[in-house]
Amino acid sequence: xxxxxxxxxxxxxxxxxxxxxxxxxxxxxxxxxxxxxxxxxxxxxxxxxxxxxxxxxxxxxxxxxxxxxxxxxxxxxxxxxxxxxxxxxxxxxxxxxxxxxxxxxxxxxxxxxxxxxxxxxxxxxxxxxxxxxxxxxxxxxxxxxxxxxxxxxxxxxxxxxxxxxxxxxxxxxxxxxxxxxxxxxxxxxxxxxxxxxxxxxxxxxxxxxxxxxxxxxxxxxxxxxxxxxxxxxxxxxxxxxxxxxxxxxxxxxxxxxxxxxxxxxxxxxxxxxxxxxxxxxxxxxxxxxxxxxxxxxxxxxxxxxxxxxxxxxxxxxxxxxxxxxxxxxxxxxxxxxxxxxxxxxxxxxxxxxxxxxxxxxxxxxxxxxxxxxxxxxxxxxxxxxxxxxxxxxxxxxxxxxxxxxxxxxxxxxxxxxxxxxxxxxxxxxxxxxxxxxxxxxxxxxxxxxxxxxxxx
Amino acid sequence: xxxxxxxxxxxxxxxxxxxxxxxxxxxxxxxxxxxxxxxxxxxxxxxxxxxxxxxxxxxxxxxxxxxxxxxxxxxxxxxxxxxxxxxxxxxxxxxxxxxxxxxxxxxxxxxxxxxxxxxxxxx
Numbered sequence: 001x002x003x004x005x006x007x008x009x010x011x012x013x014x015x016x017x018x019x020x021x022x023x024x025x026x027x028x029x030x031x032x033x034x035x036x037x038x039x040x041x042x043x044x045x046x047x048x049x050x051x052x053x054x055x056x057x058x059x060x061x062x063x064x065x066x067x068x069x070x071x072x073x074x075x076x077x078x079x080x081x082x083x084x085x086x087x088x089x090x091x092x093x094x095x096x097x098x099x100x101x102x103x104x105x106x107x108x109x110x111x112x113x114x115x116x117x118x119x120x121x122x123x124x125x126x127x128x129x130x131x132x133x134x135x136x137x138x139x140x141x142x143x144x145x146x147x148x149x150x151x152x153x154x155x156x157x158x159x160x161x162x163x164x165x166x167x168x169x170x171x172x173x174x175x176x177x178x179x180x181x182x183x184x185x186x187x188x189x190x191x192x193x194x195x196x197x198x199x200x201x202x203x204x205x206x207x208x209x210x211x212x213x214x215x216x217x218x219x220x221x222x223x224x225x226x227x228x229x230x231x232x233x234x235x236x237x238x239x240x241x242x243x244x245x246x247x248x249x250x251x252x253x254x255x256x257x258x259x260x261x262x263x264x265x266x267x268x269x270x271x272x273x274x275x276x277x278x279x280x281x282x283x284x285x286x287x288x289x290x291x292x293x294x295x296x297x298x299x300x301x302x303x304x305x306x307x308x309x310x311x312x313x314x315x316x317x318x319x320x321x322x323x324x325x326x327x328x329x330x331x332x333x334x335x336x337x338x339x340x341x342x343x344x345x346x347x348x349x350x351x352x353x354x355x356x357x358x359x360x361x362x363x364x365x366x367x368x369x370x371x372x373x374x375x376x377x378x379x380x381x382x383x384x385x386x387x388x389x390x391x392x393x394x395x396x397x398x399x400x401x402x403x404x405x406x407x408x409x410x411x412x413x414x415x416x417x418x419x420x421x422x423x424x425x426x427x428x429x430x431x432x433x434x435x436x437x438x439x440x441x442x443x444x445x446x447x448x449x450x451x452x453x454x455x456x
Numbered sequence: 457x458x459x460x461x462x463x464x465x466x467x468x469x470x471x472x473x474x475x476x477x478x479x480x481x482x483x484x485x486x487x488x489x490x491x492x493x494x495x496x497x498x499x500x501x502x503x504x505x506x507x508x509x510x511x512x513x514x515x516x517x518x519x520x521x522x523x524x525x526x527x528x529x530x531x532x533x534x535x536x537x538x539x540x541x542x543x544x545x546x547x548x549x550x551x552x553x554x555x556x557x558x559x560x561x562x563x564x565x566x567x568x569x570x571x572x573x574x575x576x577x578x579x
Contacts, residue, residue: 108486110486111490111493115503128475131479136468157539201535209542270503429576437560440538444552447546447549
């Protein structure tokens, strides 16, 4: 007999011994973890909560920026496609949902090329600077109550100080590429970002006058309550100027002269390729999200829901909701429920599916029932978390509102033509700057009037 | 509070280090994954719509860029003052309003001069 080894025998030779070893080692490892390492880990974590928060905040911000950018890129492809009566990406996953992820992976495998005359060190560092600016601005954006990288008390000042750094990155990218288009693109973006920085910053001063603080966290807290407690209703001109200047700061249409492909190829990114190019555009999409997040945080109620939930609850006659399930108290009945309920619920949910579509095999109906059960459980857990933890509710509202503004950014790209550079610069200095100062003084005057009238 | 705010400064440092590490890590990964070819001498030339490079690639550029940068510096420093003023405005009220009006009026005089001289219209 000279048979080659069949797959089953291969599996038998490798997997079954491993399984046996796992059966022996597994319980020992679990006991060891629970008795020796577990308390030690808990002790270390408890004594280093500050450091743990530090690491988690940084990792959270860095890891969140990746899916945020991918979602915005996908939105840009799909939404503009529908607005142009096209289909858009439709190959990777249903409706092309993973298109931008695959595109990102493609960029990762592209040749990263440095042209001959380029200043290699500066050429590499400028995308780093641009991306770093985006990540560092992310640090002070509150995603929910307490859900912020670092709650600086000089948040707004820090925001504009660090945000201005992106100019350096763009300028260096343009200069180090050793290319006429890049140089022009870099200079244009520097002039544009620098000019719109002034109205962007001045439009917030009216808000500081009202709030009396530079802490973004505190500005968010002051907008709790109903829709009309949001600062946009007390600072409509400020919000408008902030939005326009924010669009220009993020280099988006109609102010995307830095990447005007009909005039200067791709602007400062002309000579870039591979992952360094990827980071320049990664940073751009992160900036779009940051701008939307900032508009929401400062003018559109931050993480607060548009209705006053506590007022509603008091109206119904219920106190602040809290769910108290103590596993120890429920004891064995909880265990029994945990064993029986999923099985029964799966069967019950599968029954209508099986009855309605009798030609389907039973296992498909069972699978459908199981999926429905999971959805149900997720929904119940989500609802409980939403009502019990205010940061979950805050995160939900913050993301909803932010992505509405991201949608507006994308919508504008599909709608508006690009402005000329003289219109761009003239608009910043001749219209936005005086309007921002007007807003500032009208707000200050109103505060003086109200305070001296003694209304408080 | 001071201790807490000082601790927050470590977050800035941490974000700088982690962000830089993330970017360089990804670039290094891309360098490992990507292909590289030598190409001919034209590959390294600065891109100029397909023709060979003409003249100095660090070309000369217009004066307006400098002027806008100068104006930015002036107004940005003004904003630093305005921020501090806005923070304590609730205690200053009318006196603060009048003094800030005078301060901004002087700067507006400068802007009006620049406007009259035609600096603000791009040439």
